[in-house]
Amino acid sequence: MKDILLFVMAGCPHCRLALQLQDQLFADHPEWRDIPLKIVDETREPAFADQFDYYYVPTYYVDGQKVHEGHAERADVEKVFRLAAGEPVKS
Template sequence: MKPIQLFVLKNCPHCRLALRYQQELLEEHPQWREIPLRVVDEAAEAAYADTFDYYYVPCYYVDGVKLHEGHAEKADVEAVFRAAAEETINV
């Protein structure tokens, strides 16, 4: 499993939505709870956040690679977790 980093801002409605989808997905897929996950508050850890190349939050990185930036739907968050779990999506 690859580690996930999620960059957020405390009062961002898009971040709250992504976190809600994330919680729903972790309930639906309990095995994903084993994935290392770090939620970084951009305001609280500004110096660290500045070392990453993104503009919009929420922003997901998997194993150091940016996979999603900006408003996220549940399918976007699911794709991040599938990538971290190294699962393929059947289309």
């Protein structure tokens, strides 16, 4: 399993949607709850967030590689977790 790092911002509707989609995916794939996931609010940890190259939130990194930035649909979030779990990714 690879680590997931998620950058969000308080009050962001796209971030709220991504977190809701994660919860839905966890219900369908409970094993994904074991994937190490760090959620960083960029307004609370700006020095840490500034070390990463992204502009929009939510932004997902898997094992240090940016794999999604900006508004996310269910398929986008599922891809992140499949990559982290080492599972095949649907095109």
